[in-house]
Amino acid sequence: MNGLDFGIVYESLPYLMQGLRFSLLLTVCAFATGMALGIGLALVQHLEIPVAAQLARGYVALIRSVPLILVLFWFFFLVPLVVGALVNGGRPVPIGGVWTAFITFSMFEAAYYSEIIRVGLRSLGRGQYEAAKALSLSTYKTYRYVILPQVVRIASPIILSQTIILFQDTSLVYVLSLTDLVGAASKIAQLNGRLVEMYLTVAAIYLAICCAASQLVAWLRRSHQAAINR
């Protein structure tokens, strides 16, 4: 090892940024789909819809107790079979790592978001439901216009912290050999042998992004506290 040379990193910066773009895209998509699915899972449990509530509970418990890497392996194996059974008359359809990653992260994060939303739903006062009922709003309108906006607002700091964890977790697509930020760095490192510089740079990039985001969480939390105290 003769001195660090970050010039190498500078040359490969465009490729790294391409990887970072994939990481961010994966985070945003998994956040959007995961939140939508998660709200669904939470509502099904909150409304105690028979059978569906038990299934949702089981799904959330299962996903939350298995490591993400194993879930990625499962989906990498299962999704082609399921898609094949649905559209290709039972023959598996190879769909590749990118789609697997998008599907897995959405479904995995849905379990985590649903727990956050579920706790938020429980923390809301009964008066909100009763008032909505007194205004003769339908169940759909009660949740759409009264309950969920408040829950999402209360839970927003936790939702955002979970999204930071999601962004960090996207690095695990490395096991599917995709080119996210870590994947890009490791591919370059294998070519030029500059492991040290590449991985330190990647660590610094993650550190900068996640620190900025966690400052945002702290600010959100403070402004909520101020709103409650007012």
Added chain:
Amino acid sequence: MFGVLFERGFDGRTYLEWLLSGLGWTLALAVFGWCFAFAIGITVGVGRTVRNRFVRAVARLYVEVFRNIPVLVQMFVWYFVLPELLPPDIGNRIKQLPPPWGAFFPALICLSTYTGARVAEQVRTGIEALPAGQREAAAALGLNGVKIYRLVLVPQALRLIIPSLTSEVMGIYKNTSVALTIGLLELTAQARQISEETFQTFAAFGAATLIYLGLALAAYRLMSWLDEAFRIPGMTHDRIRRIRLRRPARESTP
């Protein structure tokens, strides 16, 4: 369905033994990692609440650095980067560690420091949640700084945060699977290896999933039991009296 687990792999051991040896590494990482993480978490968490600004800043820096870099990247830094940055003779000795240990120690350090940062945040929250009167009363009794923390604040804070520590315990055993990226044959890695050997993916991953579920259940039960056993009843005189009553007994046990 799980019949394949009783067949023998290329090394003459059954696939079930492969899984169990993977489980052993997973448990070793999780258990030892948790012990270190707990110690780091208490130290750094206390550091974040003391008066000394320098100590507070160092503790904050630790938490921000270790919490904001993905486990995978930290794993790579400990495994690939650290031996290169150390003096050559030490670095080479680390690189020459025999197979499982060469990956096990970096993974252990990585999980301990990462989880430690997360535990530190919980400990800090617990200490800050205590009423200011606790610290003031302890000071009025003439306890010095160390004793205020050791005898009054930390024991109470730890009991308050047992429910939120549960998710960190669950987190560390799940994060052990990241160690497969640096070549440690833990549970998930063994399951993948069995699936690649036998093409019985369903049985291999299914068995691993069942084992992880069992671990999750055990961790959850253990933490609820701890929560029950050490619960602080109420926030009033009752609680303080009980803590005082229990303290001698707690100190006599190692």
